[in-house]
Amino acid sequence: MTVQVVLVHGIRTSATMWRAQIAHLAERGIDAHALDLPGHGTRMGEDFTIDGAFETIDAAVREAARRGPVVLAAHSMGGLVSCEYVGAPEAPPVAAFVAASCTAVPRGPGLATYRALARRFDSLPDRGMRLTEMVLARTLPEETRDDFGAGGYAFDAQDIALRSLSVLDLTRALRRISVPTWFINGQFDQLRVNERLFRRLVPHAELIVVPRTSHLVTAMRPRVFNALLDLAIATVSPGADQPERTC
Template identity: 70%
Template structure:
């Protein structure tokens, strides 16, 4: 049975952020599902809650698992939610897991600072989109430049989503994940703050740091991230060839 891929987007964006990955997987003949979390993308008018976010991920994973082993891939907030989901005490049918740009514990001073900055941006004219556009123009290639915004930005869901993330027990979840796992971070990603702790808690996971890349690793270096998807898929297809954990 072929590997099935489920993609979970980050905060404010939507399933459209995965366009480059979905096109790559489609060319290779792999089935892929990119969800929209509540309050985001096609579900912009829904209220974001953790319960509904987990229901959304679980629904996609269990539907995919009926067709083959599931590779779960989450970016940023989607990665944090997916850690909690994959590490549930009653393990879901996940065969492998890529946690991208999410090696940070969302609580305390760091979370409060992030929320304050987000509210500050929202208070700017046009919610600071002029600055966002300049940053994206300078950092993303043409092929992925508009993917993050294509499904709209979930401004209304942002603060409530950030606030609710503080209840996640990520370290406990990481201890329970026993499937092949990869942490993928950009070299300059601000969410690398707890990277060493995460790799200590989950020593079987591989840490892959993409050079000269920011938090938006999937869009800034799409070919590299696609190659990492290929690596994960090959590992799930050939479990006997899986090597010892390594840091790249």
């Protein structure tokens, strides 16, 4: 049995955001599956629901677990949903967890402000695409610049998805995570707001803050993120020494 990697995208984007990681893992001979959540990518015509997101992640994880230990890696909204999934009362078959750009509790004024800004951005004549493309051109390396939008942008699912996040009980779920876990954030990531809380609730987790990097850490610093995936894979590879974890 060999290690399997399941990759969960963030809001508005799709499985294509993981192209650099898929290519890296393919070079190593590691099986990887980047999924599309409801309302995103190849599933743009569907409605986003939080239950549908959990079902999609669970189906991918359980299918991968038939072939080997699973490393689940997720970004932003996908990371928040995956935190709740990994910390479920009945632990899913996840051997290690890499959570990128998602150390924020989506509740209260913070979530309301984020939704208001997203709606304002979406109300622009081109739904903010000109500004989005300008920012990506200035911040992302050429090798990953087109990956976030290659599967299309899920504008219509954005507010529904953000609103759905309020039902997550992350403080309870995080306490139940016992597998090897890494939180990785860019230095200038807006979702670092509850970084200390996440570390306190998952005391065995490691926190990595990448200097001079934004929320899009997976694409802005793909080699750094790929190195972290390699570490997670090495940690759970058959025959590797497994540190004891406490719930």
